[in-house]
Amino acid sequence: xxxxxxxxxxxxxxxxxxxxxxxxxxxxxxxxxxxxxxxxxxxxxxxxxxxxxxxxxxxxxxxxxxxxxxxxxxxxxxxxxxxxxxxxxxxxxxxxxxxxxxxxxxxxxxxxxxxxxxxxxxxxxxxxxxxxxxxxxxxxxxxxxxxxxxxxxxxxxxxxxxxxxxxxxxxxxxxxxxxxxxxxxxxxxxxxxxxxxxxxxxxxxxxxxxxxxxxxxxxxxxxxxxxxxxxxxxxxxxxxxxxxxxxxxxxxxxxxxxxxxxxxxxxxxxxxxxxxxxxxxxxxxxxxxxxxxxxxxxxxxxxxxxxxxxxxxxxxxxxxxxxxxxxxxxxxxxxxxxxxxxxxxxxxxxxxxxxxxxxxxxxxxxxxxx
Amino acid sequence: xxxxxxxxxxxxxxxxxxxxxxxxxxxxxxxxxxxxxxxxxxxxxxxxxxxxxxxxxxxxxxxxxxxxxxxxxxxxxxxxxxxxxxxxxxxxxxxxxxxxxxxxxxxxxxxxxxxxxxxxxxxxxxxxxxxxxxxxxxxxxxxxxxxxxxxxxxxxxxxxxxxxxxxxxxxxxxxxxxxxxxxxxxxxxxxxxxxxxxxxxxxxxxxxxxxxxxxxxxxxxxxxxxxxxxxxxxxxxxxxxxxxxxxxxxxxxxxxxxxxxxxxxxxxxxxxxxxxxxxxxxxxxxxxxxxxxxxxxxxxxxxxxxxxxxxxxxxxxxxxxxxxxxxxxxxxxxxxxxxxxx
Numbered sequence: 001x002x003x004x005x006x007x008x009x010x011x012x013x014x015x016x017x018x019x020x021x022x023x024x025x026x027x028x029x030x031x032x033x034x035x036x037x038x039x040x041x042x043x044x045x046x047x048x049x050x051x052x053x054x055x056x057x058x059x060x061x062x063x064x065x066x067x068x069x070x071x072x073x074x075x076x077x078x079x080x081x082x083x084x085x086x087x088x089x090x091x092x093x094x095x096x097x098x099x100x101x102x103x104x105x106x107x108x109x110x111x112x113x114x115x116x117x118x119x120x121x122x123x124x125x126x127x128x129x130x131x132x133x134x135x136x137x138x139x140x141x142x143x144x145x146x147x148x149x150x151x152x153x154x155x156x157x158x159x160x161x162x163x164x165x166x167x168x169x170x171x172x173x174x175x176x177x178x179x180x181x182x183x184x185x186x187x188x189x190x191x192x193x194x195x196x197x198x199x200x201x202x203x204x205x206x207x208x209x210x211x212x213x214x215x216x217x218x219x220x221x222x223x224x225x226x227x228x229x230x231x232x233x234x235x236x237x238x239x240x241x242x243x244x245x246x247x248x249x250x251x252x253x254x255x256x257x258x259x260x261x262x263x264x265x266x267x268x269x270x271x272x273x274x275x276x277x278x279x280x281x282x283x284x285x286x287x288x289x290x291x292x293x294x295x296x297x298x299x300x301x302x303x304x305x306x307x308x309x310x311x312x313x314x315x316x317x318x319x320x321x322x323x324x325x326x327x328x329x330x331x332x333x334x335x336x337x338x339x340x341x342x343x344x345x346x347x348x349x350x351x352x353x354x355x356x357x358x359x360x361x362x363x364x365x366x367x368x369x370x
Numbered sequence: 371x372x373x374x375x376x377x378x379x380x381x382x383x384x385x386x387x388x389x390x391x392x393x394x395x396x397x398x399x400x401x402x403x404x405x406x407x408x409x410x411x412x413x414x415x416x417x418x419x420x421x422x423x424x425x426x427x428x429x430x431x432x433x434x435x436x437x438x439x440x441x442x443x444x445x446x447x448x449x450x451x452x453x454x455x456x457x458x459x460x461x462x463x464x465x466x467x468x469x470x471x472x473x474x475x476x477x478x479x480x481x482x483x484x485x486x487x488x489x490x491x492x493x494x495x496x497x498x499x500x501x502x503x504x505x506x507x508x509x510x511x512x513x514x515x516x517x518x519x520x521x522x523x524x525x526x527x528x529x530x531x532x533x534x535x536x537x538x539x540x541x542x543x544x545x546x547x548x549x550x551x552x553x554x555x556x557x558x559x560x561x562x563x564x565x566x567x568x569x570x571x572x573x574x575x576x577x578x579x580x581x582x583x584x585x586x587x588x589x590x591x592x593x594x595x596x597x598x599x600x601x602x603x604x605x606x607x608x609x610x611x612x613x614x615x616x617x618x619x620x621x622x623x624x625x626x627x628x629x630x631x632x633x634x635x636x637x638x639x640x641x642x643x644x645x646x647x648x649x650x651x652x653x654x655x656x657x658x659x660x661x662x663x664x665x666x667x668x669x670x671x672x673x674x675x676x677x678x679x680x681x682x683x684x685x686x687x688x689x690x691x692x693x694x695x696x697x698x699x700x701x702x703x704x705x706x707x708x709x710x711x712x
Contacts, residue, residue, distance in 0.1 A: 156574045157590055159606055161520060163623065172625060231570040231701065235600030237517035238625055250517050250623070252602045254570055254594045256699075262572045264592055264604050266520050274628035280621065282634070284522050286590065288579035290612050291524050293619075293634045364568065365701055365712065 010331065011036040013076040013100065015067060015091045016083030017055045018048050019192075019200045023105050023132050024080050026323035028059065032331050033078070038063045039070030040083070047189055048084075067091070071098045077334075081105060084201035085210075089114035092129070096121040101128040101334055103327075106213045108347045110203050112355045112370075115348040122344040128333045130340035131347040133217045134296075136325035140218060143283055143294045147222060153289030158223055158263040160215040161282045165275035166196050168239040168249065181244035194311070204245035206234060207269050209354055212251075215265050216350045217342055218283065225257040226349060231366040232357035238271050253357050254366075277315040372666050373399035375436040375460075377425050377451060378443030379412035385658035390417040392659060396666040399436040402428050402443075425451045429458060438488075438669060440662070441465060456481035461488040463665045466552050466682050479679045490665045490675035491682040495553045496560060497657035497664070500631035504622055507629050508561065514626030519561050519603040521554050525616040527589070527609050547573075547591050547609050548693045556677070556685040558595055558603040561622060565684040566603070568596030569702040569709065571692035581610055593692050615650055 012035050014024045027033045038056040040048060042065040049065065056063035064070035079095035081088055082105040089109040092102045102122070108115045108131060122129045134140065147155055169187050188200040199205045219227075234248035242249040250268035257263065270279060281296035300315045308314070326341070333340045342350075349369075356367040372395060376382055379401055389398065400420035403409040409421045420435060422428035425443075428436075438461035441451060448464075455462050456478040464479075482489045495501055507513050559565055573588035581589060589610035595603040611617070619632040638649040668675035691702035691709035702709040 154579045156579050157592065157606060157608070159522060159592075159604075161621070163621075163628070229699070231594055233568070233594070233596050233600070233602040235517060235602065237515075237600060237623075250600075250602070252518065252594060252604050254572055254592060254604070256572055260574065260578050262574055262590075262592060264594070264606060266518065266604055268518065268623065270623050270628055271626070273626060274623060280628075280630060284606070284619070286524065286606075286608055286610075288581055288610075291608070291617060293617070295634065364703070366570065366699060 007032050007331075008335070009034055010078045010334070011074070011076040012078045012080055013071060013074065013095070014038040014055070015079050015081045015095060016040045016044075016048065016052060016087065017080075018051045018084060019082050019197060020105055020195070021055055021082065022323075023082050023103065024055065027078075027080050027103060027327055030324060030327040030331070033327060035059050035061055036076050037061055037070045037074040039067045040065060042066055051192075067094060068098075071095075071100070076100060078103065078330075085199065085205060086110045086201045086203050089118050092118050093121040096125045096127050096129070099125060099127065101330070103130050103132065103330060104347075105132050106198075106211070107205070107209050107354075108213070108351045110201070110205060110209070112348075112351055115351045119344045119348050128330065128340055129344040129347070130326070130330045130333070131213060131217075131342045131350075132326065133342045134214050134322060135217055135221050135341055136322045136329070137296060138319055138321070139283075139294050139296045139298050140221070143222060143285065143292065146292055147285070147287075151290070152285060152287030152292050155223065155285055155287040156261050157286040158219055158261070159284040160218055160263070160265045160267075161280055161284075162211065162215040162265065162267040163270045163275070163281065164211070164268075164279035165270055165272050165277065166279075167272045168196060168269055169241040170239070171271070172236065172238055172240050172243050175240050175244070182241045184241070184245045187241050204247045206242065206247035206251065206358070207249050207267055208232075208234065208251040208253075208357060209247075211269075212265075212267060212354045212357075213347070213350050215267060216353055217346075219255070219263055219265070220346060220350065221341070222283075222285065223257060223261055223263065225259055225261055227255045227263075227353045227369050228258045229256040229366050229368050230254065230353060230356045230360055232360040234358070234361040238269060248361070251357065251361070255353070272311075277313060372396040372438055372669060373436045374662075374666075375400040375402065375420075375428060375439045376412070376416065376418065377402045377439055377441045379403040379405070379408045380442065382442060383412045383415035385655050386416060386662065387655055389659060389662065393663060393666065395670055396662075400428055400432060425454055429454060433458065437461060438463070438665070440492075440665075442492075452478035456485075459485045459487055461665075461669050463490045463492055463662070466491040466493050466556065466677070466685070476679070476683065483679070488665070488669045488675060489679050490668060491677045491679060492661060493553055493556055493677045493681075494657045494661055495557055496677060497660040498631075498653055499656060500653075501557070501620065502660075504620065504629040504631050505560070507627070508622065508624065512627060513622065513624030513629060515599070516561050516622055516624050517601060518621075518623040519558050519605075520619075520621045520623075521557065521603070521605040522617065522619040523554050523605065524608040524611050524618075525550075526611040526613045547588050547607055548689055550609060551591060551593060551605065551607050551689050551692070552682070552685050554605045554607060555593070555595070555688050556681055557620070558597075558605065559681065559684055559688070562597040562601045562603070564598060565704065566595035566597055566688050567704045569688055569691045569695060570594040571696040573696050576610060579610075591692070591696070595688070
């Protein structure tokens with residue numbers, strides 16, 4: 001808080017907005033945040049600059065093709081990083097080194113070692129870091145409260161079903177003999193139009209790496225425990241793009257926590273045909289006094305009408321204050337020198353689980369989480 | 371008309387309610403139970419003319435009055451009954467969980483089969499209307515190739531359940547939560563059309579959460595199964611819910627679609643002040659009758675029944691492998707026709 005007791009308004013630099021501009025938009029919508037500049041590195045390809053420019057134009061702020069120049073000319077307190085995945089850590093470290101607090105899009109990185117660099121940079125510069133997440137969805141708030149209130153006693157088993165009903169291009173088996181494999185980056189760029197470009201970047205990523213932070217953050221928040229061991233299986237089951245690039249679109253994890261609690265995660269991009277809504281996303285939690293079944297999509301409203309576009313969601317989430325609560329949490333951490341709901345260390349721990357799971361899937365053996 | 375003898379009457383009148391009117395080409399000829407009152411009421415409900423206190427008594431006095439037996443008795447009595455069934459040449463419908471780790475059952479089953487009798491394992495889950503619908507969607511090809519099966523199966527402890535006495539250390543005696551996994555693992559095998567090639571299991575001991583159980587061993591297990599072509603299944607089985615309703619959820623994800631047979635989708639709400647109470651739709655008892663009809667039809671047609679002893683054996687092997695793998699926190703992988711630690 002500033003001396004006049006009115007909340008401080010933070011100036012925000014958007015460091016690349018090529019993927020999910022919903023992070024930058026969510027930040028911009030908070031009354032304490034003001035977008036000041038969009039910036040990116042000059043060496044980035046044209047499509048990156050075009051997206052950045054378009055976003056900057058929409059918000060009436062400058063776009064500068066030089067990150068350091070932008071930060072020097074437009075002093076900011078916060079950076080929002082939503083670049084290609086393999087650039088996340090680099091931009092976050094540079095922002096932290098410039099003294100900015102960082103809100104970063106998922107995944108933390110494509111490499112675990114880079115996550116350590118972010119943790120180190122955040123600590124060295126004494127800035128806040130938050131990985132964008134869904135922990136404040138209404139259903140998650142409900143689950144957390146139920147556990148805090150002791151509704152099911154002492155929890156001992158957590159299960160997250162995280163199946164999202166989106167396609168990733170043509171189905172597996174659709175490539176004709178002689179056709180070249182699908183190019184990852186080209187496909188991701190093309191998928192931007194309908195928001196199915198979560199894995200945008202040069203390096204192909206499976207769904208566990210792209211989306212795993214969400215359910216694993218649920219688990220971390222609800223269990224308040226670190227995962228010590230993981231056994232996993234993965235498969236490219238649905239989409240030709242994943243099969244061609246040797247990354248999974250379906251994964252199952254058995255997780256064991258340090259205190260003796262256990263968990264499982266089932267995650268996959270199951271294809272648009274597999275569910276009438278966004279997908280079956282549920283939590284099943286067992287405790288000493290009972291069980292809890294939570295549907296992540298609730299509350300929702302059904303809307304159906306003649307000539308409804310096929311891709312329009314029939315069931316729409318309502319009363320969702322996730323974005324505001326996340327940004328509020330971040331601002332509060334800055335105000336009070338507290339922790340964010342998913343800070344750099346927690347994000348790194350989740351990346352460690354993902355890495356261990358992928359190693360387990362490769363080796364066919366359980367892997368201790370480093 | 372097939373004449374059936376029911377061995378063990380507990381819950382039978384409910385499970386087979388209206389069977390005398392709905393079961394085709396078969397009748398209940400006899401019921402057997404040491405509890406005379408239960409035997410009498412069940413005999414009346416099922417319109418069975420003969421009652422006996424033991425299977426031995428039934429065989430001595432009425433061996434020619436029935437063609438097939440449905441074995442639903444306590445685990446401790448099943449060994450002697452199965453030996454008698456085997457030598458009698460009667461067709462048999464046998465509860466699947468009784469099979470786990472009890473090699474004498476396999477011997478008896480082999481004798482039955484060599485005598486030309488039909489042996490079917492009872493697996494009511496396969497006959498649940500919801501599961502039948504899911505399997506039908508799979509078999510029609512509309513879901514494509516199955517890639518993932520997810521089962522949450524939570525139940526309260528069954529205080530009346532008699533724990534099996536382990537004949538030797540290799541038998542999973544007393545570890546009822548593993549034994550209870552058999553039907554779920556059979557469902558997974560059924561969905562993928564084979565036995566799992568890879569198995570990993572984790573458990574939670576009741577003591578961890580301060581629950582006392584009469585039966586030794588874990589009250590919760592989660593099992594991770596790998597199948598050919600990248601297929602996978604996750605099953606969590608709990609027998610530590612507080613007394614009351616159970617919960618079952620099965621989802622199958624195929625390459626072209628998915629199916630959800632989920633209790634969560636089938637709840638009603640009751641408002642009586644405070645928080646509303648969920649009222650499960652219930653599963654009815656049609657599946658028990660459907661299973662019995664399948665047994666009858668298989669005998670009449672001289673064909674393999676829907677659930678064979680081999681199915682039970684595959685599920686048993688997998689569950690046994692899980693049981694042996696979890697204490698050492700390692701994976702069991704199928705090598706040849708057996709599982710080995712890796």
